[in-house]
Amino acid sequence: MKKDRPVNLDISTISLPVTALVSITHRVSGLIMLGGVLVLLWMLDSSLASEQSFNELKQTLSHPIALLIVWGVLAALAYHTVAGIRHLIMDMGIGETLEGGRTGAKIVIALSAIAILAIGGFLLW
Template identity: 55%
Template sequence: MTQVLSSNSPSKALSSVKAVNRKRPVNLDLSQFHFPLPAITSILHRISGVILFVAIAFLLAGLDASLESEQSFNELMDTMSGFFPTLILWGILSALLYHLVAGVKHLFMDAGIGETLEGGQKGAKIVIAVSVVLILIAGVWVW
């Protein structure tokens, strides 16, 4: 312990600045650092989950209007035919589809499938590929 402390002490470092600097990456090239794909799919799973939690309010309001009366149903359909409401609906559907696909991958991993480093990277690629296809289909559907 004392050895470790003394070798890291500021006085020693000052006395051999050159030696210390050789070991330290002074200019970190941030472009060299990036999250691995499984980390990106994981954070997207969290972000889409938080989005969905907020989106439920809009979905419940929509369900309410759609069941209230024929008039409110038609009014809702009218509103939803606009560009921005359609865009928001597509956004909610995208979050839902992504969260669903990433969640299913979680269940596969719980079952012991794709738990290795390679499996995790492959799983992340599959999640991205499947959800992109589903999100594009949803986009065509709502428009």
């Protein structure tokens, strides 16, 4: 094995393909959902504990930062779902080529953006 191969350790100069970005983001969205489920379960528990805790939670969720957190968790869920469906489609043998993978990754980005914006509009409405 050659020992004098060039090594690029500057991550800011590496240009990742769209398929790699979608894959990495799919994993990150899974981690966000892991923490977000804890927040959503706490909210469910608070809403069901008593009428007073429900009203307190309702008041807390009227704050923009709380809405941003909920939107972030739901955005991660939407992205993770769309990317997961892409993986299921690829498991059926559709879009396994290099060009199919690129096209599928671009579709994931587009559909996720639409879903995330729709969720944000629903939360603000």
